[in-house]
Amino acid sequence: MMRRVVRWMLLGFLALPLSGCWDAHPLDDQGIVMSLGIAPSSRPGDLRWTFTFPNVTLSPSSLTSIKPGEQYYNLTVRAPTFAEAVMRVQQQSSRIIYLGQLQAFLWPDTLSWRQLWPVITALNTQGSIPKTYWMIASTSPTQAVTALVSPEVVAPRTFLATYFDCPHCQPFVLGLRGWEFWSHAITPGMSPYAPVIRLDRHKVIIRQILVYPLSGRPVSYSQKETEGFGFLSGKIQRAALSLNWHGNRVSLTQLHDSHHITVRSVPNGIMVDETLKINGFIDQPPPQSAAQPSQDLIQQLAEKRIVAWCLAAIHRANQTQTDPFGYSEPILWNRRQRATFLPIHARITVTVSLKGEGLLR
Amino acid sequence: MTSTVEPIGPVQFFFFLAMSMVTGGVFIWPESVLFMAQNNSLWAIGGSILLALAITSALLVWMNLTSPGIFVDRLYQTWGCLAWPWMLTYAGLRMVVDTALMTLFAQMLTAIFYPFTPLWVLKLIILAEAGWFAGRPLTVLSRNIQFWFPVMALSFFFLSALALGSVQSLWALWPSDQVVLTPLTQAVIGTWFLWTQNDVLVTIAHFVRPARARVIRKVAISAILFQSAVILLIYVITVGTVGPEAVMSLRWPLVYVLSNLSSHTFYLSRPGLIILLTWSGAMVFFSASHLFSLSLNLSQLVSHSFRWTRLISLGVAGLEFAGSFLLATPAQATHVVLLMFDPVDLALISVMLAISIMIRLLVRRKTAPA
Numbered sequence: 001m002m003r004r005v006v007r008w009m010l011l012g013f014l015a016l017p018l019s020g021c022w023d024a025h026p027l028d029d030q031g032i033v034m035s036l037g038i039a040p041s042s043r044p045g046d047l048r049w050t051f052t053f054p055n056v057t058l059s060p061s062s063l064t065s066i067k068p069g070e071q072y073y074n075l076t077v078r079a080p081t082f083a084e085a086v087m088r089v090q091q092q093s094s095r096i097i098y099l100g101q102l103q104a105f106l107w108p109d110t111l112s113w114r115q116l117w118p119v120i121t122a123l124n125t126q127g128s129i130p131k132t133y134w135m136i137a138s139t140s141p142t143q144a145v146t147a148l149v150s151p152e153v154v155a156p157r158t159f160l161a162t163y164f165d166c167p168h169c170q171p172f173v174l175g176l177r178g179w180e181f182w183s184h185a186i187t188p189g190m191s192p193y194a195p196v197i198r199l200d201r202h203k204v205i206i207r208q209i210l211v212y213p214l215s216g217r218p219v220s221y222s223q224k225e226t227e228g229f230g231f232l233s234g235k236i237q238r239a240a241l242s243l244n245w246h247g248n249r250v251s252l253t254q255l256h257d258s259h260h261i262t263v264r265s266v267p268n269g270i271m272v273d274e275t276l277k278i279n280g281f282i283d284q285p286p287p288q289s290a291a292q293p294s295q296d297l298i299q300q301l302a303e304k305r306i307v308a309w310c311l312a313a314i315h316r317a318n319q320t321q322t323d324p325f326g327y328s329e330p331i332l333w334n335r336r337q338r339a340t341f342l343p344i345h346a347r348i349t350v351t352v353s354l355k356g357e358g359l360l361r
Numbered sequence: 362m363t364s365t366v367e368p369i370g371p372v373q374f375f376f377f378l379a380m381s382m383v384t385g386g387v388f389i390w391p392e393s394v395l396f397m398a399q400n401n402s403l404w405a406i407g408g409s410i411l412l413a414l415a416i417t418s419a420l421l422v423w424m425n426l427t428s429p430g431i432f433v434d435r436l437y438q439t440w441g442c443l444a445w446p447w448m449l450t451y452a453g454l455r456m457v458v459d460t461a462l463m464t465l466f467a468q469m470l471t472a473i474f475y476p477f478t479p480l481w482v483l484k485l486i487i488l489a490e491a492g493w494f495a496g497r498p499l500t501v502l503s504r505n506i507q508f509w510f511p512v513m514a515l516s517f518f519f520l521s522a523l524a525l526g527s528v529q530s531l532w533a534l535w536p537s538d539q540v541v542l543t544p545l546t547q548a549v550i551g552t553w554f555l556w557t558q559n560d561v562l563v564t565i566a567h568f569v570r571p572a573r574a575r576v577i578r579k580v581a582i583s584a585i586l587f588q589s590a591v592i593l594l595i596y597v598i599t600v601g602t603v604g605p606e607a608v609m610s611l612r613w614p615l616v617y618v619l620s621n622l623s624s625h626t627f628y629l630s631r632p633g634l635i636i637l638l639t640w641s642g643a644m645v646f647f648s649a650s651h652l653f654s655l656s657l658n659l660s661q662l663v664s665h666s667f668r669w670t671r672l673i674s675l676g677v678a679g680l681e682f683a684g685s686f687l688l689a690t691p692a693q694a695t696h697v698v699l700l701m702f703d704p705v706d707l708a709l710i711s712v713m714l715a716i717s718i719m720i721r722l723l724v725r726r727k728t729a730p731a
Contacts, residue, residue, distance in 0.1 A: 128473065179603065183604050187605075190604075329533075330532035
């Protein structure tokens with residue numbers, strides 16, 4: 001009996017120091033960060049850090065009474081490093097900063113790699129921050145983007161996280177999580193890229209990517225080049241494509257692809273053979289065109305258009321010495337060579353198969 | 362009480378043996394092998410599996426040449442009084458590797474999951490549980506392992522299946538056609554910590570019923586092949602997901618990959634957290650299986666009985682707890698496992714087995730009728 005009592009006392013003692021009893025902090029004392037934005041500061045060496053928190057009065061019952069614009073609030077501090085920024089925002093908010101629910105990390109598209117990389121590394125080094133937040137470059141001020149709300153998205157979800165979480169909401173899946181961006185950045189042969197967000201009268205536009213070369217300023221891919229990148233790297237989910245057909249607009253929808261790539265080393269770079277098989281539907285057929293030949297011709301037109309976008313993306317990559325496709329990765333890994341840019345020679349074959357014309361004849 | 366040991370079946374033996382290898386060492390897998398063998402890593406993994414099979418085969422040959430008994434009994438039969446220094450050296454090395462692996466695990470928990478909980482609390486809880494399990498009769502310990510091993514293996518395979526969806530860098534999984542022998546050999550030796558369970562195999566095999574050499578051989582090889590599949594799977598999901606360079610930069614790549622799993626298919630926002638449960642259990646039973654085997658052998662060595670098993674297992678757990686304070690950083694603990702334990706233990710066990718087999722063959726020839 002005595003032994004049993006001692007055993008239970010020992011078990012009780014072991015349970016005491018467990019994490020829940022050790023480091024529990026009441027929710028009121030915590031500042032749960034939803035998104036983090038950085039921007040250059042007027043003071044050299046410093047950055048401006050914007051932390052977005054849910055409104056402290058937010059609760060399931062108060063959701064209906066709080067205006068969408070008041071669901072979150074921002075705190076901005078100036079600091080040279082991530083650790084100092086966290087300290088300063090803790091002082092400012094008199095709350096313990098909790099980054100375990102971080103949903104998005106934003107930075108301006110003009111920020112240099114030298115300024116961005118230490119922050120990425122700091123976020124990645126902290127074991128308690130899950131690396132599942134979305135990486136987003138922005139042409140608009142980061143504070144305006146973090147303040148973005150949508151009536152469709154209810155706190156504590158943020159609009160951007162909801163958008164990127166939904167692959168079928170995006171024509172091209174450009175969303176990139178923290179761990180993916182970091183692993184791209186650290187892998188030789190891959191230029192890290194991130195989607196660019198632009199605000200146009202409170203409307204969100206995500207149609208471009210920002211790519212970081214080995215040195216120099218970040219490179220913005222145009223919309224067409226980004227679409228070419230999307231096709232080449234298998235990122236299309238439900239893309240739509242409009243074509244002009246004898247003066248009429250023909251719409252192809254639900255485009256999705258499968259692709260096959262072979263990469264080999266050639267004396268002045270790499271030779272890429274990529275075959276794309278794209279399937280989709282004609283959503284809006286041209287008038288009086290149920291005949292098969294017109295469908296074949298529409299397919300050919302679409303193929304030409306997609307090849308042109310892909311080649312534009314490859315051209316942009318060579319011009320700016322960037323490789324967001326990661327074509328050189330296997331070659332550099334086999335050679336055990338550090339990061340270097342290998343010019344891309346590409347042979348792109350695109351086959352478009354249109355499955356039908358919907359319900360209308 | 363004269364004995365804490367009762368017979369167990371072959372299935373329990375399989376789970377016991379599989380639990381005593383790989384499970385406690387996956388925290389530094391596979392970045393150590395990648396770091397040393399680079400693009401020859403897949404060859405190194407193949408070499409590592411062959412090494413495990415070769416040492417186990419030698420062990421089974423030695424078992425066939427000696428009369429039934431646990432590890433220390435067979436050492437006695439082969440080496441006489443020299444069994445003492447062999448066993449004590451072996452015990453010392455076992456304590457070093459178990460301490461380092463348990464410290465690494467606790468450091469991983471602190472770095473990722475419990476940043477504010479003091480390290481000693483985590484180490485104490487793991488070792489107290491392991492020491493308590495190791496002090497239980499074999500049937501109790503093996504039944505617990507038999508229950509928990511499939512639960513943990515299934516949750517691991519479930520998470521791995523989710524992680525396979527994010528495998529992108531397939532190119533990194535192909536082995537290089539240019540094999541460089543020196544780093545390859547170093548990498549293979551560097552994986553020895555995964556397979557070091559010789560005393561467990563010989564000791565627990567003694568209590569397996571039916572006590573047939575064929576059953577022991579089959580179970581031992583199956584356990585190694587099962588764990589080979591596990592380390593290969595871990596290699597695929599880590600290297601394939603974040604790429605080899607990132608794996609080399611990470612201290613706990615598997616934890617990194619699994620804890621960043623995000624799935625919207627299931628009603629779990631972070632399914633990767635299941636791994637925390639799986640590994641805490643795996644670490645406890647990994648340590649317990651080693652402590653049990655070690656304390657059984659030491660008790661037999663000292664008193665020719667198993668009566669001191671419980672006390673020795675608690676004592677060894679206490680020593681490991683104290684020893685863990687010498688390993689202040691994960692870098693030190695990894696260094697101890699890879700650069701100190703692996704070459705020394707592998708060299709020792711190879712020499713011991715080679716000479717033991719020769720001694721037993723000579724003895725057998727002398728005693729055989731003319």
